[in-house]
Amino acid sequence: GAVVSQHPSRVICKSGTSVKIECRSLDFQATTMFWYRQFPKQSLMLMATSNEGSKATYEQGVEKDKFLINHASLTLSTLTVTSAHPEDSSFYICSAREGGRTGELFFGEGSRLTVL
Amino acid sequence: SQQGEEDPQALSIQEGENATMNCSYKTSINNLQWYRQNSGRGLVHLILIRSNEREKHSGRLRVTLDTSKKSSSLLITASRAADTASYFCATDLSNDYKLSFGAGTTVTVRA
Numbered sequence: 026g027a028v029v030s031q032h033p034s035r036v037i038c039k040s041g042t043s044v045k046i047e048c049r050s051l052d053f054q055a056t057t058m059f060w061y062r063q064f065p066k067q068s069l070m071l072m073a074t075s076n077e078g079s080k081a082t083y084e085q086g087v088e089k090d091k092f093l094i095n096h097a098s099l100t101l102s103t104l105t106v107t108s109a110h111p112e113d114s115s116f117y118i119c120s121a122r123e124g125g126r127t128g129e130l131f132f133g134e135g136s137r138l139t140v141l
Numbered sequence: 142s143q144q145g146e147e148d149p150q151a152l153s154i155q156e157g158e159n160a161t162m163n164c165s166y167k168t169s170i171n172n173l174q175w176y177r178q179n180s181g182r183g184l185v186h187l188i189l190i191r192s193n194e195r196e197k198h199s200g201r202l203r204v205t206l207d208t209s210k211k212s213s214s215l216l217i218t219a220s221r222a223a224d225t226a227s228y229f230c231a232t233d234l235s236n237d238y239k240l241s242f243g244a245g246t247t248v249t250v251r252a
């Protein structure tokens with residue numbers, strides 16, 4: 026099956042720094058990618074929809090200046106958590122929609138962010 | 142926003158037994174999907190059922206959908222230790238792949 030790679034899988038940073046998380050579709054072109062956030066033992070909350078070549082669409086309550094999303098190519102979307110604080114610590118997961126006939130959705134392995 | 146609610150929150154069964162979990166949602170949907178998540182990992186797609194379907198099977202998995210009750214169930218038959226994971230239902234309201242996830246059911250299969 027198709028593979029979506031997220032990097033880094035784990036990151037620890039100091040409060041106030043910015044962290045970039047990459048989401049790559051390895052063997053297919055992803056017209057759309059989605060970013061989710063998951064707190065421990067909770068569900069996934071959709072943060073934003075990322076379309077290649079256009080601005081991301083953010084869900085209500087998600088600060089676009091805090092969570093910068095860039096979808097520069099059909100295989101890469103990045104999420105940058107700017108000026109991270111401890112409350113931003115979470116598990117971030119991306120999913121990518123295959124742009125061909127099937128349009129299937131594939132999830133990355135997630136990135137665990139810990140802000141000290 | 143989170144649309145689905147799952148029941149039970151946690152389930153512990155003996156290997157070989159069946160596991161059943163339910164998902165209820167609030168608004169009309171285009172399709173409903175079930176995913177599995179092992180601890181600290183990404184999601185694995187299990188099965189998708191469309192709004193005009195009532196039941197689907199995939200291996201040891203059986204999913205039902207009752208749109209009149211706005212509910213779905215996932216049955217895992219003859220469970221194995223490797224089935225230990227969290228299971229989430231997710232609804233797609235308009236076939237745009239923007240999924241709204243339920244709270245999940247944590248299943249523990251005892252050997």
